Amino acid sequence: MRILGVDNVLVGVADLDRAKEFYGGVLGLTEKFSTGEMALYAIGEETPGLLVRVQEAGPGSMRVWLEVPDARAAAAELGVEPFEVFTGWTVELSDPWGNVIGLTDYAKQPHLSRLATGEG
Incomplete structure (x- = not known):
């Protein structure tokens, strides 16, 4: 198998709205897109991003x-x-x-x- 590079780093959260306040507001990351279950944030000029998503099994x-x-x-x-x-x-x-x-x-x-x- 051939690995091409890092795609995204995923972070499980319990509440997407609060996560958006933290990652977009507190950290100031730029939101690339969001759905009802996840939001993808840019990490500088890198292609890979920080993907925040609601996890039913619990965050963390x-x-x-x-x-x-x-x-x-x-x-x-x-x-x-x-x-x-x-x-x-x-x-x-x-x-x-x-x-x-x-x-x-x-x-x-x-x-x-x-x-x-x-x-x-």
Whole structure:
């Protein structure tokens, strides 16, 4: 499997409105987009962002998503199920300590991929 780079850092929250007040207001991060369940904030001039999302299981666990050329192929290689996201497909797995690593692609938004921009 080939890792192209960091996609996003995910932060679980209990209340999206309060999270927006903190990340957008207190920290002053620029919101790239939001839905009813998540908001993506720019981290400086970097392409990867800080993705704040409501987690029913409870807040407080960090996740790191890494871009791969094909998340469904990675899922098959790892023996886990992928799921669809706004930009393409993702698979998540936990390390031995419970930290979540996501492998995501840009199958639905290929122009945003590192492969399209020459970064991968």
